[in-house]
Amino acid sequence: MKLQATDTLRELVSIPSVNPMGRAVDGDIFFEHRVTDYLQQQFERMGLRFARQFVAPSRENIVARLDATEAPDQAPIMLWEVHQDTVPVDGMTIEPFHPQATSERISGRGACDVKGSMAAMLAALSELVKVSRRPVNIVIACTVNEEYGYSGARKLVELWEPNAPQVNEFTNLLDRKPDVAIIAEPTEMNVVVAHKGAIRWRITTHGKACHSSNPGSGRNAIYLMGPVLEALESYHADIQQTGRNHPFCGRPTTSVGLISGGVSVNTVPDQCVIEVDRRVTPGETPVEARDEVIAYVDDFLRRKSENDQVSQHAPILLDGGLSHAKPHLIGWPLENVGNENLAEFVRSHAATVHGESQIMGVSFGTDGAVIGATGVPSVVFGPGSISQAHTCDEWISVAQLNDAVKIYLRLANSFEMSRSA
Numbered sequence: 001m002k003l004q005a006t007d008t009l010r011e012l013v014s015i016p017s018v019n020p021m022g023r024a025v026d027g028d029i030f031f032e033h034r035v036t037d038y039l040q041q042q043f044e045r046m047g048l049r050f051a052r053q054f055v056a057p058s059r060e061n062i063v064a065r066l067d068a069t070e071a072p073d074q075a076p077i078m079l080w081e082v083h084q085d086t087v088p089v090d091g092m093t094i095e096p097f098h099p100q101a102t103s104e105r106i107s108g109r110g111a112c113d114v115k116g117s118m119a120a121m122l123a124a125l126s127e128l129v130k131v132s133r134r135p136v137n138i139v140i141a142c143t144v145n146e147e148y149g150y151s152g153a154r155k156l157v158e159l160w161e162p163n164a165p166q167v168n169e170f171t172n173l174l175d176r177k178p179d180v181a182i183i184a185e186p187t188e189m190n191v192v193v194a195h196k197g198a199i200r201w202r203i204t205t206h207g208k209a210c211h212s213s214n215p216g217s218g219r220n221a222i223y224l225m226g227p228v229l230e231a232l233e234s235y236h237a238d239i240q241q242t243g244r245n246h247p248f249c250g251r252p253t254t255s256v257g258l259i260s261g262g263v264s265v266n267t268v269p270d271q272c273v274i275e276v277d278r279r280v281t282p283g284e285t286p287v288e289a290r291d292e293v294i295a296y297v298d299d300f301l302r303r304k305s306e307n308d309q310v311s312q313h314a315p316i317l318l319d320g321g322l323s324h325a326k327p328h329l330i331g332w333p334l335e336n337v338g339n340e341n342l343a344e345f346v347r348s349h350a351a352t353v354h355g356e357s358q359i360m361g362v363s364f365g366t367d368g369a370v371i372g373a374t375g376v377p378s379v380v381f382g383p384g385s386i387s388q389a390h391t392c393d394e395w396i397s398v399a400q401l402n403d404a405v406k407i408y409l410r411l412a413n414s415f416e417m418s419r420s421a
Helices: 005-013 033-046 115-128 151-160 221-242 286-306 314-321 340-354 368-372 398-418
Strands: 049-056 059-066 077-083 105-107 137-143 180-183 191-195 197-206 253-261 271-280 322-324 329-331 359-362 378-380 395-397
Touching: 005 033, 005 105, 005 115, 005 398, 033 049, 033 059, 033 115, 033 137, 049 151, 059 115, 059 151, 077 115, 077 151, 077 368, 077 398, 105 398, 115 137, 115 398, 137 151, 151 368, 180 368, 180 398, 191 340, 191 368, 197 221, 197 286, 197 314, 221 253, 221 271, 221 286, 221 314, 271 286, 286 314, 286 322, 286 329, 314 322, 340 359, 340 378, 340 398, 368 378, 395 398
Parallel strands: 077 137, 077 180, 180 378, 191 359
Antiparallel strands: 049 059, 059 137, 105 395, 191 378, 197 271, 197 322, 197 329, 253 271
């Protein structure tokens, strides 16, 4: 059975696998279980061994293996990792689950991030099944919840950690650490060797509710948030000048992406909440980065209070009017250490097929950091542009999609050549 990447991608896009991104949701478009069922059907048709790994209700990783043709117990393991989830569909200007296809592009939610890479990997696997000689074991791991916490990748790496169970359904699939890992993300056929991580948490200001006809009898938590936002904006400006400038990833960043407060227009709000995103460069640790932000905000408010610039708010904030929740996402950066040979191997094959490929770093995070942290040389690679990921009219280039199939095939068929590099 030979799969066509374009047909497979259209089928994948038509199967919703929306990540609720921490929101309470109920509906038939959320979570990854329908895609997992589809993947199981494809692996069964190819005759591959596979197993499903529970992560959360309606959320399972699925792992399949295609053995090397000679001595698979001694042959290297190449891990292909790709996530099943997509971001939500709010604000999309095209039908998210009714893919539109032309000779140049395929559109729909997940077409670029990252079902295009998934379709290319599946198409390559369907061809590899039929070849007479395979020098490497290919393990494809399709994980859940990449977009909001990396819990699928964290569960996956437990399979080769030292305390992993000696006998389970994965014994014949991934019983040892992979030799290398290719992490699927839209990189325009460039090879990503380093990327930023992120730590996200909520900051709350605490006021006192009252009727809006007499606001002076309460304390407006939304107004209290003003100096905090000013502090965070100042912090971001400072680290653009003083933060560590990584050669591949640049400097760290801070952003406030969500704000909420109040229950009605005629009630002075007693709480205001913002959500902070601090991007972490290789060499930084997420928790230390968060501590740095908190210390900066505290110092900023003290200085403002001493200068009497926001004295009506700063003393309140410093005296229990401000709280930081525990992080709800901690994503480590991918370090460009130990993956040099793999990067050049992938780049050379990508350039041969696609005509151009560079080794680079990016600002977004991936499952690659989780896998790379276990000592597996890992790079991020796939068709599509990050500028089209998460957009209102998400699409992927058909030419890149088809090139990706050829590149994945070349990587699998020639990996033994790279082991002496």
